Amino acid sequence: MNENIHNRITDSDITDDERAFRALMMDSNVPPIKAPKNLANAVRRKLPGSATIDSFGRHSQRLRWIMSSAAMVAIVLVCVALWPTRQQAWGEVVKTLQDMPWIRLVGELKQDKMEVWMSLQRDVAAQRSKKLSRFDDYRTGVRYEFSAEEQLIYRVPINDERAFNSISSVFTSIFRQDDQVGDEFAGNRIVSQTRQSVQDSGKKWIDYELTLQTLPGVSSKVVVRVDPETNLPVSMRFQEDVDHALNMKIDYPETGPQDIYAIGVPRDARVVDRMPTGNLKRIAEILDRNRRELDNYVAAYGFVPNSPQALIYRSGDQWRTASCSPTRDLFKSNREYGAFLAEQPPANEGELRSWWKTRLSHYTIVADMLCDGRTVYHASYEDPASPVFEPFQSVRAGDGHSIAKTMGNAGNMPEFHVYPDLNSYVQIEMTLTKDPTDGPEGSILVTRSYLSEHQTSKYWLNPKLGYAAVQAQHSLRQIDEKKPNVTPAEQQQTYRFENFKQSPRGIWYPTVIVRSNAIGSQQSEAELSAGATATASDDRTYYHLDFTTELSSDLFKHTSGTVFVPLDKNSTDE
Incomplete structure (x- = not known):
């Protein structure tokens, strides 16, 4: 059953199936949305x-x-x-x-x-x-x-x-x-x-x-x-x-x-x-709230398990990012480096902080960008030990978090992936399907079509996870203006979000993001010419989020010469 936002639904139009669907949403562990102010x-x-x-x-x-x-x-x-x-x-x-x-x-x-x-x-x-x-x-x-x-x-x-x-x-x-x-x-x-x-x-x-x-x-x-x-x-x-x-x-x-x-x-x-009306409107409000409230964390993420590529600090509209690179001591031998990468984090959540503290001591952490809520700054390095933050872009009040989506490493905040923005605009058409024929079991499907850009995004949302996306697919039609009668080619990227955990506020987030067919053909040109089938492989991004580190307000100041604060610097349990 599709709900198209071109049409408005009245109570008399609601079927038994629709009522059952609403009951499903009410049972999805999502607190009710507060009514807007007058x-x-x-x-x-x-x-x-x-x-x-x-x-x-x-x-x-x-x-x-x-x-x-x-x-x-x-x-x-x-x-x-x-x-x-x-x-x-x-x-x-x-x-x-x-x-x-x-x-x-x-x-x-x-x-x-x-x-x-x-x-x-x-x-x-x-x-x-x-x-x-x-x-x-x-x-x-x-x-x-x-x-x-x-x-x-x-x-x-x-x-x-x-x-x-x-x-x-x-x-x-x-x-x-x-x-x-x-x-x-x-x-x-x-x-x-x-x-x-x-x-x-x-x-x-x-x-x-x-x-x-x-x-x-x-x-x-x-x-x-x-x-x-x-x-x-x-x-x-x-x-x-x-x-x-x-x-x-x-x-x-x-x-x-x-x-x-x-x-x-x-x-x-x-x-x-x-x-947007009915169920679609309510879901959009839930996604907006969860995207905002997955907050006050330090995220370490990378393409190899437990080997961070970058750190993201977020507190409301303020955030800061840094790049991570292994120090030379890890490369004394391939065997030692391999053992380091293979080391698994402790199963006990209480031991994770100490484990990550030790882990990060083997990395050089270099400041990248920060936002104080009003301006985005990027770091420059005349002195490698002391970054100087230079203004990069002004930010409207209240937009500090949303603008991060377009700012390098900050764009990899996990909430951007699983809580998409479903706000409605002139050139965007949305539909809601409660029983999609494809996608992960137990999910509902929101399709968002960008009419002027020939682009479509699909999000399979799981009500049991606060409507977090468990799969997303982005399609872009490549139109050849010289051959308007030829069916346009279509490029697709599919993401799967896995191994969910909950923040202290109860907001679900993934610890693994899989991008399907992300890496090009594994066959050589000669093999493909000989009839071999082209195959591509997936890539994975791994996340660890720490909600216990105290994020000092000094962390988000752009004062010249401020040294970047590592993961455990402001911890209160040292």
Whole structure:
């Protein structure tokens, strides 16, 4: 039985089989998911929806932050819309803002006109440009996005609230007239902030300027101009440098768009529903939680059992990695090295720490990367004994863990393998099969198709293991544009996850990951030419996770000269 997220299921549609399936999920040793906070109240703090950085197609990367920020702009209005003076009552500010039916911003960038609307009263926001039309309804948590090329309206979840949490905090501080308004804005670090009176065209204005660090060594500015007579913002400027800026005018109309059709989308456009519902939605929430809560560990992993290639330290959004290489004393003779590799860890879990401590004393541990939750740093070595950490990439607040997936050794955190991200997006279609005809026994199957990339990922999830994946398969169709009528070739990679253990929090994780057919043909060209069948072999990655080592906050500091802390350095049981 498939559950396709194009369709919505009501209670009357639930069959006996479906009820039995839900009972299976309830018996899967997974604590219930807490209900989300009231979305309407949250939006009064965070206000309208945003454009993701990738929503604007071929605009230059330098300008993407500007255009995504423009879609957040009404939130900025909360900051300055009526930034209270010492004499102005906060209650009057709130009432004035809430009495405004609509706030509208209009600007132009590269001959592309942009319009953004928001209504605090209705908890909705909208935006329109040549390439994108979008309507966000925060009351329901649903986004409607129109593709002019496909003439389709996609119905998807609003999934970019995290950046607005930081904005909410900044603006709350501004309203309170705190000396400091926080250290980030829309996920970017605030370097400095000013408020000054200016004269322009014979009129006095108040300019509020935030300098943001969008990347290490790269700063940008947001300048909001306010009419001191009305205390209302009249314009906003997003400035990357002298050649890249977006200017927007601000007004306050009595009416605004009530739905996506009101911003010019054809009413006969077909709606494609990408909202996850029912079982699929609940499973996605469970995976998100387990991926987050497999935490506070030191992981040693490598391609040979009990011989680590790298170490990963993780504590929430902070993490650190190091590469491991055997010291020369292990290579005195092949026999001694072979005996070292063949040595098995003790069966007694209580003896594992001491065993790994001795084991790692035969390795050189070299710092690789670290993330302090706001910036990713990579290590450089003028002095081999003392790494210097240099900024590599800025991180939005709350994204420190998720960004690790793309960062070298950090991408091998075991939770990324077995708790996949099933969040729904415009170009992703998902289905759920409760009784798959293939795959490990007792598993359910989630199929995730990336429509624009001709890629499909399948995950066989085991409810008895908290829906951890026990097998995954990734397929990529190789399409030859010169031969469109030829069936595309398909490349597949299959992973099996084995020998599961539980963390102290009860989260399951694998200690062995097998990648099938990972190593190419074992036959020579001559053998294959003579008719031999090509065979490939698997590779394996082995994990040991330690949840007892105390992870000091100093471990995740990028202070120049910090020596990397080995596995047992902060142990409390020495």
